[in-house]
Amino acid sequence: MAASSPDLTASVSAPLPAALLRYLAALLLFGVGAVHLYEYFADHYRVIPVIGNLFLANFAGSVALGLALAAPLGSLRLVRSLPLVGRAPHAFVALGGIGFLLGTIIGLIISEQATLFGFHEYGYRATVWLALGLESAAVVVLAGFLALEGRRARTP
């Protein structure tokens, strides 16, 4: 008598390389958030209209995205029940993370070259380069993760 096989699709863990990229991206996102939080407090960006709030929001967004990438979303019944997203939740988080990071990079470049909400960033100092480096690295890592996930989805 053949026993019915349980549906293991939801609980199959991602291959190791994809998982490593996911965790690396989470760490990079935490770094991005930390840099923005540092600027918010240590360099007094909290007093700048609009920009100060955006820095705080960037910290919150980075941490949220990092946590979402690190969490075992595929094993959560609520997440699995979501249409479309539930089939590859980390992929959707990665897509959102790429959009978030590209927006951050573009905002920084605009504030350096011109003004953003009336604010101009003076110079590419160490923290600015650190932020750009972490953001760019996170985009690359997330793109790599998406590529691996896409290949895994197409593999029969």
Add this chain to the structure above:
Amino acid sequence: MAPDIARIVPSPRRWCAVAAAVLLASGCALATNSQSPGRQQITSAAPAGLGRVLVDDHGRTLYLFAADPPNLSTCFGACASLWPPVTTQGRPTAAGGARPGMMITIGRSDGPPQIVYAGHPLYYYQGDTGPGDAKGQGITQFGAPWFAITTQGQIQATGSAHGGF
């Protein structure tokens, strides 16, 4: 005939566009940009509790940085982002008690020339959101205090952003 509600109430997309435009305009109005200053005019005003001090032609309070040597700015990078230099394109003018003979300009590597008054390079404070604000008075950031400056070129010793001093 009942009114068409869809025509009266703006769509969510229109609300988002309006909100974005308001946010952009308010940010541009509140924050300080000294990259395209035009020909600057220095005048004076009396922000609440501060006495008569130098302001620009929009009424924004101007500050000196106690760490600056005479006629030299030491505020760059993050410091300049928080305390944008008061810059000018062309010779600045004076009004309202400000003395043109006390004004010179110094070059900056990060933008237009900065105005110096009685040997003190002048700055804005990003925390000031409009005329009459003087939230930078007496506070210490980037290693030294900041003060508003009188028309005589002296530190304004009265008033403080924190109620003391």
